[in-house]
Amino acid sequence: MSTATLSATTQSVKRSESTSTLPSFMQAVVVHGPEKYVMERLPVPVPGPGEMLIKVEAVGVCASDLKCYHGATKFWGDEDRPAWAQTGITPGHEFVGTIVLADDVAEAHHQVSVGDRIACEQIVPCGECRYCTRGHYWMCGPHDMFGFRNFNGAMAEYLVVPIRALTHRVSHELPAAHAAFAEPLACSLHAVERANIHFDDVVVIAGCGPIGLGAIAGAKAKGARVVVALDLSDDKLALAGKCGADILLNAGTSDVIAEITAMTDGYGADVYIECTGHPSGVKQGLNLLRKLGTFVEYSVFGSDVTVDWSIISDDKELDIFGAHLGPNCWPAAIKMIESGVLPMDDICTNQFALNDYQAALDLVSDTAGASVKVSILP
Ligand SMILES: [Zn+2]
Ligand SMILES: [Zn+2]
Structure with a gap:
């Protein structure tokens, strides 16, 4: 789909400078089953009302990504605990990207603008269950997660941010891999x-x-x-x-x-x-x-x-x-990374191109290895 079609079909969508060159297709890793993560050429997703499109700059590979890669049921047992990684979904939850498309509703809701760099919390809370309404959003009952359940993650060039996502602005000054460390931190x-x-x-x-x-x-x-x-x-x-x-x-x-x-x-x-x-x-x-x-x-x-x-x-x-996820700790984590107190160059040991996602996954699988934070830069 061309950008002309995009703006014609999506009311009040703003376009940044870069979106005039928004491509029609992108590369994305898709889960086909345990140890079957396949690179596919997919249409660049079109954000609906209240949604945003970000150009992914970096996505960290997490131990939990590897558990799902090797087949979560192998670890968690079908009958005891649900497997979270859905087939057909794009993995990757530790990400940072720049907003390239957003309507007024999305910008007002998240208090961001096209061109801002954001990171999103991994959980996408429903806002309606007992945990969400009592402020315990990280324990949200349905437990939708970027890269695991119902929302595509960031091992792709572009990603749609739903209105329910929890977003945080991150400085453009940081190297992308450092900025994506906000999630684990x-x-x-x-x-x-x-x-x-x-x-x-x-x-x-x-x-x-x-x-x-x-x-x-x-x-x-x-x-x-x-x-x-x-x-x-x-x-x-x-x-x-x-x-x-x-x-x-x-x-x-x-x-x-x-x-x-x-x-x-x-x-x-x-x-x-x-x-x-x-x-x-x-x-x-x-x-x-x-x-x-x-x-x-x-x-x-x-x-x-x-x-x-x-x-x-x-x-x-x-x-x-x-302890699960990082509720209410994102602003402090981002501030800590921006402050320079952490040896981020030493923590972010390995960066891979999106095409080399398999090498990135394999490196994180090697738990005895020297790598610390492995990232993919789409
Ligand atoms: Zn993680
Ligand atoms: Zn909920």
């Missing part, structure tokens, strides 16, 4: 919020992938007395130090529980934020926390976790908190 900050950190706390963050690194920066920003980073990779621990961790412990080569017991006069850590995605990270946390300590679980796991549940009750009376 908001998630990290939410995990930190759940931890109710106090000034005197020794906070342990397990796992120095993108979520753990953001949690380290968040725990420092909250004023924790000591932030301890745990990982199996010395390179990732070095990066954790650049993100603000005070103490770096390699869980493969040091006795983490003994070290933390020693640095806390024998009591144990006050807070543990689990970002490893490995069952051993749960057991480790229960064992290194002090009595009345706080455990925050952010990871998702590929298999069931078995632990001595009595540690939570009888032994230590722990507070256990789950």
Whole structure:
């Protein structure tokens, strides 16, 4: 469809300078099933009333993308939990792009203009369920998500932003891959919020992938007395130090529980934020926390976790908190990236062209590898 047809059929759609050259077709990755993500040539979508079209600049590849890529049912069990990645959908939820088409309704609703660069929260809340109406939008019942359910994600050149999406403006000054880090960083900050950190706390963050690194920066920003980073990779621990961790412990080569017991006069850590995605990270946390300590679980796991549940009750009376997505943390995450406090060049280790999406997915699959945040720049 030509741009002339676009403006003729869509009332009050504004066109930026660049949309005069808006192409008719685009490249997009489409989910055909587990491990079958196919590049297709599709018409550039036409936004309906209240919707916007963005030109995607960057999309991060997330561990959750890989779980879906390898077949979510393999991990989550059909009967127990729903698989989220739909066939026919374009994956990719950690994105940033520039608005190229928007009508007055969309601009007023999102308080943006054509030409603005925006990031969108991964969840597209229904606005009507009990969670949404009570302000807990990130737990929205239908749980529509960009790139997983009912809304195409950003492994494509263009993406439609529905009116229900939650949008945030991001500075054009940032490199695109850095700007797209707003999504995982908001998630990290939410995990930190759940931890109710106090000034005197020794906070342990397990796992120095993108979520753990953001949690380290968040725990420092909250004023924790000591932030301890745990990982199996010395390179990732070095990066954790650049993100603000005070103490770096390699869980493969040091006795983490003994070290933390020693640095806390024998009591144990006050807070543990689990970002490893490995069952051993749960057991480790229960064992290194002090009595009345706080455990925050952010990871998702590929298999069931078995632990001595009595540690939570009888032994230590722990507070256990789950955390999902990054509600109410996006402005802080974007401000943190824009402030330059994070070593973004070191965090955003790999960028791929859209055509090389398979290489990007494979790199994130290689969890033992050196990559941290892998991004695709369509
Ligand atoms: Zn993500
Ligand atoms: Zn809802």
